Amino acid sequence: LPLLVLNGPNLNLLGTREPEIYGSDTLDDVRSRTEARAAGHGLAVDFRQSNHEGELVDWIQEARTSHAGILINPAAYSHTSVAIRDALSAVGRPIVEVHISNIHRREPFRHHSHVSAVADAVIAGAGVLGYELGVDWLAAAVRR
């Protein structure tokens, strides 16, 4: 089964949105790097982005049967969404939460993520490299 890589709101603007915080790579660059890293582990990637909370919930539910593990950057929904947290909690697959920036060094409202309590691993502040590190972790987790 492929890995599911989910990106939340505004990550479609990656590369042009606040590059001093999020870097200059686009989401398409991140997709290529993530796919290449997964291919090195013999894994395929289903890479998606949505600005809509309910669509992300639908996709997380799909992973219960269709994906080996989930890498998610819930973006702003990290800090607000009990629905995404509950969907992840029901998924029964390894979950890694990735933030490009170090949310703990930023505004206080970013310090808490509802997702972290249900994620198995959390990566923040490693830039877009966090996606590749997350794939490495997931590859080991799905092998277990």
Ligand code: DQA
């Ligand atoms: C983010 C951090 C969030 O606080 C923010 O809302 C994002 C991106 C990150 O990748 O650093 O949109 O998840």
